[in-house]
Amino acid sequence: MAAILRPTVAEVRLSAVRNNLRKLAVAAAPARLLFVVKANAYGHGAAELARLAERERLAWGFGVSSVEEGLALRAAGLESPVLVLGSLYPFESFVEAINADLMVTIASLDAARQVVEAARRLGRRAVCHIKLETGMGRIGARKPSLLKIYDELAAAPEVAVAGVYTHLSSADSDPDYTGQQLAIFSETAAELERRGAAGLTLHAANSAATMNFPVSRLDMVRCGIAAYGLADGFEPALTLKSRVVFVKNVREGACVSYNRSFRAGRPMRIATIPAGYGDGYLRRFSNKADVLIGGRRCRVLGNVTMDMTMVDVTGVKEAAVGSEAVLLGRQGDEEITAQELAALADTITYEIVTLLTGRVPRTYAE
Ligand SMILES: Cc1ncc(COP(=O)(O)O)c(C=O)c1O
Secondary structure (H helix, E strand, O other), rough: OOOOOOOOEEEEEHHHHHHHHHHHHHHHHOOEEEEEOOHHHOOHHHHHHHHHHHHHOOOOOOEEEOOOHHHHHHHHHOOOOOOEEEEEOOOHHHHHHHHHHOOOEEEEEEHHHHHHOOOOOOOHOEEEEEEOOOOOOOOOHHHHHHHHHHHHHOOOOOEEEEEEEOOOOOOOOOHHHHHHHHHHHHHHHHHHOOOOOOOOOEEOOOHHHHHOHHOOOEEEEEEEOOOOOOOOOOOOOEEEEEEEEEEEEOOOOEOOOOOOOHEEOOOOEEEEEEEOHHOOOOOOHHHOOOEEEEEEEEEEOOOOOOOOOEOOOOOOOOOOOHHHHHHHEOOOOOOOOOOHHHOOOOOOOOHHHHHOOOOOOOEEEO
């Protein structure tokens, strides 16, 4: 691997992820914990964090969104159960999934027939979780179709139905709606039981539900955001940091960056940091976000560019080429939170970390 020379890195604190997973596991127990590591573990690095979780038995298994993400975990040597949460297409994907021992989500009768067919052809067992639509409106079968899917799969010796699950749309914001979703889910689970289904792993909870709705924990919880510390009561794991590469003094009236959206109203000292929207540091932060240098907040000046961002270091005398700059995370007593950046960009913390691009090396520290 090429040496990391550019100083912009996303440093992930493993101790934070460990503590967060332990906290989730304790809250969920006796339910099992599925650690959701889709989208490169929300930008944190899926292989590395999955290895930590497997090595230290912090989670029962992993949730990914696609067969590719599951295959990447297997290629990284992970042996724990992996559930592909997305709806698979093309149906040929079932072959790859079964071969790599990935559990698949079945949300339609068509998919059910295809997974049976793929397992039959391979002569290998396919392990399935059936997805119930209870109000998320994304993928999932409503109760009558789910029962048909179950019958189809249960009749195929090549297939094991390991679980039935649903996804909650508003566990972080709407307790009533969450309650309604859970009621639909338990009614369907009861109907399956009446039909003789046994030993199914029932699951519904994401991070917010795990912490706020004890009844949602069922047999397993599927947690992502809290494991990364981006939910109340958890430790943020990721710090996006860089170093100052250029410093200049400017006169009153000097303009900064593309389209002159900032003009100095007084003489100023300005530092340039080699990070921009090409790294996932959003252009929406232009003239709004702060960066920490010398433990102090320095306002972004002008438009964030693809590779560089300018900040005001007029009040930070010690700022010089080489000074550490924290764009997300803590430095000294100050902290730029993902919540703060999300609010500036009118988005959610999930997007702030997931959008960090592949150009930013992920490094890991205890
Ligand atoms: C099906 C499914 N389960 C669980 C999760 C984890 O959710 P959270 O990150 O809010 O814990 C996700 C993520 O969006 C998901 O899509």
